[in-house]
Amino acid sequence: MNRIDRRFAALKSAGRTGLIPFVTAGDPSPGHAVALMHALVESGADVIELGVPFSDPMADGPVIQHASERAIAKGVGLGDVLGWVTEFRRRDADTPVVLMGYLNPIEIHGYARFAAEAVQAGVDGVLLVDCPLEESEVLAPLRAAGLAQILLAAPTTAPDRLSKLCAAAEGFLYYVSFAGITGAARLSTTDIAARVADVRAHAKAPVAVGFGVRDAESAKAIAAFADAVVIGSALVERLAGAASVDEIAERVRAFLQPVRDALDAR
Amino acid sequence: MPEIRDFHAFPDAQGRFGQFGGSYVAETLMAPLAELTEAYLRLRKDPAFVAELDRDLTHYVGRPSPVYFAERLTRHVGGARILLKREDLNHTGAHKINNTVGQALVARHMGKTRIIAETGAGQHGVASATVAARLGLECVVYMGATDIERQKINVYRMKLLGAEVVPVTSGSKTLKDALNEAMRDWVTNVADTFYIIGTVAGPHPYPLMVRDFNAIVGREARAQLLEQYGRLPDVLTACVGGGSNAIGLFHAFLNDRDVRIVGAEAAGEGIATGHHAASLAAGRPGVLHGNRTYVLCDDDGQITETHSVSAGLDYPGVGPEHAFLKDAGRAEYVGVTDDEALEAFHLLARTEGILAALESSHAVAQAIKLAREYPKDGIVLCNLSGRGDKDVHTIAAREGVQV
Numbered sequence: 175m176n177r178i179d180r181r182f183a184a185l186k187s188a189g190r191t192g193l194i195p196f197v198t199a200g201d202p203s204p205g206h207a208v209a210l211m212h213a214l215v216e217s218g219a220d221v222i223e224l225g226v227p228f229s230d231p232m233a234d235g236p237v238i239q240h241a242s243e244r245a246i247a248k249g250v251g252l253g254d255v256l257g258w259v260t261e262f263r264r265r266d267a268d269t270p271v272v273l274m275g276y277l278n279p280i281e282i283h284g285y286a287r288f289a290a291e292a293v294q295a296g297v298d299g300v301l302l303v304d305c306p307l308e309e310s311e312v313l314a315p316l317r318a319a320g321l322a323q324i325l326l327a328a329p330t331t332a333p334d335r336l337s338k339l340c341a342a343a344e345g346f347l348y349y350v351s352f353a354g355i356t357g358a359a360r361l362s363t364t365d366i367a368a369r370v371a372d373v374r375a376h377a378k379a380p381v382a383v384g385f386g387v388r389d390a391e392s393a394k395a396i397a398a399f400a401d402a403v404v405i406g407s408a409l410v411e412r413l414a415g416a417a418s419v420d421e422i423a424e425r426v427r428a429f430l431q432p433v434r435d436a437l438d439a440r
Numbered sequence: 441m442p443e444i445r446d447f448h449a450f451p452d453a454q455g456r457f458g459q460f461g462g463s464y465v466a467e468t469l470m471a472p473l474a475e476l477t478e479a480y481l482r483l484r485k486d487p488a489f490v491a492e493l494d495r496d497l498t499h500y501v502g503r504p505s506p507v508y509f510a511e512r513l514t515r516h517v518g519g520a521r522i523l524l525k526r527e528d529l530n531h532t533g534a535h536k537i538n539n540t541v542g543q544a545l546v547a548r549h550m551g552k553t554r555i556i557a558e559t560g561a562g563q564h565g566v567a568s569a570t571v572a573a574r575l576g577l578e579c580v581v582y583m584g585a586t587d588i589e590r591q592k593i594n595v596y597r598m599k600l601l602g603a604e605v606v607p608v609t610s611g612s613k614t615l616k617d618a619l620n621e622a623m624r625d626w627v628t629n630v631a632d633t634f635y636i637i638g639t640v641a642g643p644h645p646y647p648l649m650v651r652d653f654n655a656i657v658g659r660e661a662r663a664q665l666l667e668q669y670g671r672l673p674d675v676l677t678a679c680v681g682g683g684s685n686a687i688g689l690f691h692a693f694l695n696d697r698d699v700r701i702v703g704a705e706a707a708g709e710g711i712a713t714g715h716h717a718a719s720l721a722a723g724r725p726g727v728l729h730g731n732r733t734y735v736l737c738d739d740d741g742q743i744t745e746t747h748s749v750s751a752g753l754d755y756p757g758v759g760p761e762h763a764f765l766k767d768a769g770r771a772e773y774v775g776v777t778d779d780e781a782l783e784a785f786h787l788l789a790r791t792e793g794i795l796a797a798l799e800s801s802h803a804v805a806q807a808i809k810l811a812r813e814y815p816k817d818g819i820v821l822c823n824l825s826g827r828g829d830k831d832v833h834t835i836a837a838r839e840g841v842q843v
Contacts, residue, residue, distance in 0.1 A: 227742075228741070228742065229611060229737075229742040229743040230611065230616060230617075230620055230728060230729070230743050231620070232465075232466065232620050232623045232624065232729070232730075233466035233468070233623075233624075233627065235624070236610070239610055239611075240610075243610070243611070246742055251739075251740030251741075251742070252740060252741065253740075276727075277464060277727040278726045278727045278728060278735070278737060278741040278743070279740055279741030279742070280741070281725075281726050281727050281732075281741065282724070282726055282737060282739065282740070282741035283741065303466050304464045304465055304466060304727065304730070305464060306463065306464075306465065306466075306467060306470055308454065308462075308463060308470075309462050309463065309464055325467075326466070326467035327467060328467045328468040328470075328471075330467075330468055330470070330471040330472065330630065331467060331470065331471060332471055332474070335470065335471075350467060350468060
């Protein structure tokens with residue numbers, strides 16, 4: 175059993191909702207990337223989604239795009255991200271790490287080479303936003319190496335595709351709570367509750383819900399019907415400009431701890 | 441790559457041209473793309489739709505466009521005959537209208553009320569605003585802030601046509617960023633919005649659909665050559681940014697193995713300088729904007745900023761069918777520098793009285809080179825994809841002339 179499955183099994187037996195924060199690797203500062211990951215765990219992260227910066231993040235909103243641009247401007251690339259996961263693993267052998275990003279950096283790195291290096295570093299899964307199930311044969315070396323391919327489902331996903339996604343889901347199924355880009359503000363929890371319940375009934379993996387979760391209140395509303403809550407843009411926005419390790423840790427705590435508490439108070 | 445018997449058999453049902461093409465998009469776009477694919481595959485075989493499109497192309501666009509023998513240019517060069525397919529004479533002044541007329545009809549058949557488009561040079565934006573105005577549809581055009589600055593006339597034209605032009609300030613502030621932003625709009629507003637992509641890139645079915653709508657260029661030219669010259673050309677050439685005018689000319693000739701095909705990419709200040717937009721000549725296979733194709737990127741996979749004097753060629757990817765034709769050995773892709781394009785622009789203006797678009801001037805420059813390789817009874821067919829009125833300020837500024 176890999177780290178992701180172990181973590182979700184533990185959450186289930188404890189009756190807790192998972193908290194999955196997303197940060198862009200190397201933002202706000204490449205020198206503090208590993209410290210930021212540990213800070214996330216200290217504030218209650220169950221899984222870390224680490225964004226691999228890409229120059230053309232089509233599915234992301236301005237907050238994450240700007241974070242990507244800042245990181246790229248500081249020279250952050252896939253090799254750095256894998257190095258940070260390696261370093262993170264020296265102190266944390268348990269928290270699952272999922273790399274989230276776009277296909278081109280991995281395509282250029284080479285799929286087989288990436289798979290070997292990612293496993294070696296201690297990466298548990300990948301969520302490649304622009305690689306839908308239909309195109310995912312290129313990811314065969316990743317799956318063969320034991321990396322979970324995290325799939326996305328959306329409100330626009332047709333029923334027959336949804337069953338395919340549910341059957342193929344590994345690690346967890348990431349349900350995009352509405353048709354839009356990351357960081358957008360709209361979220362009608364009543365609308366998506368029924369859909370998520372349906373997905374959970376069919377998916378062989380736990381269901382995490384994201385896109386539009388901004389604070390403890392919205393996270394708690396989602397937690398009523400999801401196995402885990404993903405929170406990204408609001409956190410990335412909060413971290414922008416944090417200059418020191420202490421400041422990063424403090425901002426993470428101030429933002430994430432109330433979310434964790436709200437999830438646990440259910 | 442195995443021997444290709446029929447180049448017209450591509451793409452396959454997944455939108456693949458060999459290893460290129462496909463649908464590399466976010467989950468939220470899979471359903472709208474499936475809906476569009478279903479609608480388009482039905483409409484392209486529907487005689488009523490085809491007749492409607494033909495009527496628009498004849499009476500609104502002004503087709504067929506002539507094939508013109510550039511006799512004085514030919515004499516000046518002293519080689520094979522240079523024939524120009526005059527897409528610059530279309531309504532709105534470029535080949536782009538062939539595609540937007542077609543996609544707007546698809547949009548109407550699908551019941552969409554809002555059109556969005558991305559644009560580089562502004563030609564596709566103008567062509568989209570034009571068809572939106574004609575059909576009474578709302579139109580929003582995304583354009584890089586850098587391009588807005590260098591293409592002010594087209595920005596104003598779009599506004600006159602009732603379109604909203606949204607400046608894009610992310611990334612390199614050019615065509616690729618406008619495309620990202622238009623994709624985001626589409627993801628958010630799929631219910632009522634139709635995204636008119638302006639080139640043969642993007643996810644399936646766009647490379648297929650945009651190629652189909654532009655393929656009339658080559659079909660006409662092929663028939664015109666047979667009628668007027670009793671033979672096919674020796675070589676075709678066209679400029680390649682995303683590659684829509686080029687595939688438009690090339691497609692009808694792909695199975696005519698004796699016809700050589702040469703695409704002219706923007707070599708900018710020279711490929712060796714790194715300041716260029718020659719994705720096929722200098723790039724590598726990668727994934728960008730929903731398809732696998734040749735891209736310009738660094739070793740981290742980050743898409744690199746491109747340079748060309750012509751905004752319409754300033755794109756770090758290229759249509760997947762061109763990537764396929766390159767790897768299959770059916771077409772060659774070569775670089776033409778800014779300076780070579782400018783020189784061809786002036787030469788065509790003075791010998792033929794035609795101001796070509798800077799994009800098309802790359803093709804003219806390549807046609808001149810090719811004409812020198814063939815005997816005087818040879819034929820070089822060059823797609824003159826657009827007119828140059830939009831570029832006169834750029835040219836004046838570059839040459840230090842106050843207009």
